[in-house]
Amino acid sequence: MRPERQPSSVPELTDPLDVGGVTLPNRLYRAPLLEHAGNGPEAVETLTAELEPAAAAGAGLVCQGATIVRGEGGCAAPGMTRVHDPDFVADLDRLTDAIHAHGGRIAIQLEHGGLRSMEAWHRGxxxxxxxxxxxAVSPPPRPLRLFDRLGFLDYDAHVLTTEECYDLAADFGRAAAAAADAGYDLIHLAGANMGILHQFASPFYNHRDDEFGDPARFFEVVLAAIRDRADDVPVLTKVPAETEAPPGIGPTLSTADCVRLCQRLDAAGYDALVPVNGSVFWDMSVIRGAFPSRSWRDERFREGYLDAFGSRPRAALVAAANWAESLVYSRESAWNEDLCRRVCERVDVPVLCEGGIRDRGTIERLLGGGSPSADAVGMARPFYAEPELPARLLRPDAAADGTAVVCEDCNNCVVPQAAGEPGVCRTPAVLERAGEHRKAGAYERE
Structure with missing residues (x-):
């Protein structure tokens, strides 16, 4: 366990951070977001347009959003990029070169959706x-089977055999090796938010009686598969706690379970960890904030919603559930802070904190003090409104001025993604404030 910090050792946001031998120039990162780049002829240009501004503005690390390690199935949302084809991944060196030209580092997030994939929830x-x-890790849990009978989900699950678990881990390893060859500095595993890695860790999903019944085992095998093929690339992963699951749903991962899992992954050789609170379902526990009424009412997305949910009544019910969740999962500042602090106390590798961090003062609190909550801090949705946000947050006077993002956590950027729309800010007042900052030169890097 790391020693208690002395006042003189408290890091600054602008201090470098070593992650598995890769030096991040500072401790601010763009967390993974859905880029909707796909795999078409413009995919690399789309990704570069999405990610390069953060590096140009000074982000120490830029995380490419979740990419799928297999060529068929597994996408949790429309427009996700697949990285099963080495030739496609090799062409991504144009993206990594663009990030490196600004002195930044780039990670690629690897995922498979498992039971959260579009083949379960997207009707069209x-x-x-x-x-x-x-x-599937195990047969779908009873609440998901109920949603299947009610027509909201459609399960035809294939439970992985022990050998197939190793095959899937090998796909993660091959994708990671191709990414390392293309110039990615780090590999980021989507270990939370109900993807298949999360499903292996969760007692709600995992009822196996082989070695993969151990919640850490698939994480360990994936890491070994990466090390076998790319032994010098650092690997980090999100780690779930299911503290926000609805009452009566279980069994779930507690905060203590998450901390123990982080300790296992530290011992296994992971180079950094990103602990996050969430639910066992894909719901607003992941993003939190206001009900995105503007996006639900927008006629431009209606056909996409109908394609996704199958009918107007079903789309209306999904919107109603979205509204109810917005009341339960109201926006909290730095909602993973306490979890990250507990993990920091028990592991030696860097801990990255994200989720509801919206101002420089909160960043200083997370990094500082004798009992730190994070070694680096990340933001995601605010980059939809301010692609060059780091330029404002990294200014020398940002801490004294209490610099904050313009994002309102209204979630109007997120819901249309179910209809295949790109993630962009759609709230006029927010865009107006970002425009004012741009006119004032706030996004010009010093």
């Missing part, structure tokens, strides 16, 4: 791909 995608099965 399921109709167009009737032969696709979801990969």
């Amino acid at each position: 995608f399921r109709d167009r791909n009737p032969g696709l099965e979801q990969l």
